[in-house]
Amino acid sequence: MDRQSADAFHLFLRKPLPPGMKEILECRLYPAEGTPFEISLNVGGEFDRSGRLVRYRVVLVDVSRLKLMERQARETGNRLRSLASELNLSEERTRKTLAGTLHDQVCQTLALARMRLSSALTLPRETGVEKIVDEVLEMLALAIQETRSLMVEISPPVLHDLGLEAAIDWMAERMSSAHGIAIETVKTGDFSDLEQDLKIMLYQMTRELLVNIVKHSGGRHVLVTVERDDRTIGIMARDDGKGFDAAGTGSSTADNGFGLFSIRERLKSYNGSLHIESQKGKGSTVSVRLSVRKKGE
Secondary structure, X not given: OOHHHHHHHHHHHHOOOOOOOOEEEXXXXXXXXXXXXXXXXEEEEEEOOOOOEEEEEEEEEEOHHHHHHHHHHHHHHHHHHHHHXXXXXXXXXXXXXXXXXXXXXXXHHHHHHHHHHHHHOOOOOOOOHHHHHHHHHHHHHXXXXXXXXXXXXXXXXHXXXXXXXXXXXXXXXXXXXXXXXXXEEEEEOOOOOOOHHHHHHHHHHHHHHHHHHHHHHOOOEEEEEEEEOOOEEEEEEEEOOOOOOHHHOOOOOOOOHHHHHHHHHHHHHHOOEEEEEEOOOOOEEEEEEEEOOOOOO
């Protein structure tokens, strides 16, 4: 028994124990060999006819498993609260990005088109009307293109129509073209029978890994591998960028940590893991692995 538990136990024994009353004390015991365990002391008394305490009756109950479950429940609750908070922040960032894109690109294009079209009404028919109309048509086409691009970013139809492998290839080509980096994808195994929500999660995880690389690595070449066997799925993203100190990465407070933090939290539902290897100046490798049911189960 540790010192704190021993002191509490001695104070407990000094307390008066009225007839018919029971007291409960929880403490930790340290055996000579083995791991410590927690017990609950349920103490009652036996009294004579005059009400004098004759002896104590003590029942010891091993509550180690119960306490472990309570601690795990508290830790899970803390993680869920933290994840919910971060997800709310992520949603707010997404809404802010969408609002900014709509304001800076689509709305301004439409506003300029409206202005140009209004100016055409003030001109004589024989002067420059056709040119203004052509300009407005180009602006409207651009606004339509930007809107469609936003819709694709929010929910890529290729994932729903053609599956995970095609969606990852499409995403890699899109990000490669947008950011001028070479992204190679390698897929092994059969992903056709996965549930749609799992496909979406795997797509989002792969996208988050690539976004982190684009934002922080400074690399020019990226290798993405996605593999599946009967029991597990693995995703690996390797870049030739500047690298970083992996010790503090993956927490929600790190500069590049929220994406990896959210991946790590989502993986817990699948008994999954996230592993980071990186050295400054030598690039980085981030690996994700999670358990899946065997086909037919």
